[in-house]
Amino acid sequence: MATDSTATEAERRAIVVGFDDSEHSFYALQWTIDHFLSSRATLGFAYKLVVVHAKPIPRSVVGFGAPGAIEVLPYIDLNLKRIAEGVIEKARELTALKSVTDAVFLVVEGDARNVLTDAVERFNADLLVVGSHGYGPIKRAVLGSVSDYCAHHAHCSVMIVKQVKH
Secondary structure, three states: OOOHHHHHHHHHOEEEEEOOOOHHHHHHHHHHHHHHHOOHHHHOOOOEEEEEEEEOOHHHHOOOOOOOHHHHHHHHHHHHHHHHHHHHHHHHHHHHHOOOOOEEEEEEEOOHHHHHHHHHHHOOOOEEEEEOOOOOHHHHHHHOOHHHHHHHHOOOEEEEEOOOOO
């Protein structure tokens, strides 16, 4: 029988999954559920699944000096909110399909790197899972790598899930 301190510890365990509208993040979420959550009874403790979508800041989508930028910001923000709702709905559908009941879905405005590392801290996560977009070295250097940043700055283990190429 578990003691109160063990139950508290089990309730604290969390896996944070970065989720966007890419097939890579969908695969990473599916992989996480299949490998960590479907067999949780055999692991001896339960994980809370925290699915986090980083919604870009509208100003980051439009150049600061672009003519008419101020007028279009509300429209861009509305569009980004719609995209975020669709992304989270897709995550909800997958978790429901896989019978995951202990899940939290968050949309947080900001850069994905900071949003994910902050979520790790907020939920005291044991693991952060991100999908690999498979960028080459040049594209990764220009765009930056969320997974690389998280691997160096998250205060937990980071798993980068790569989709098998067919």
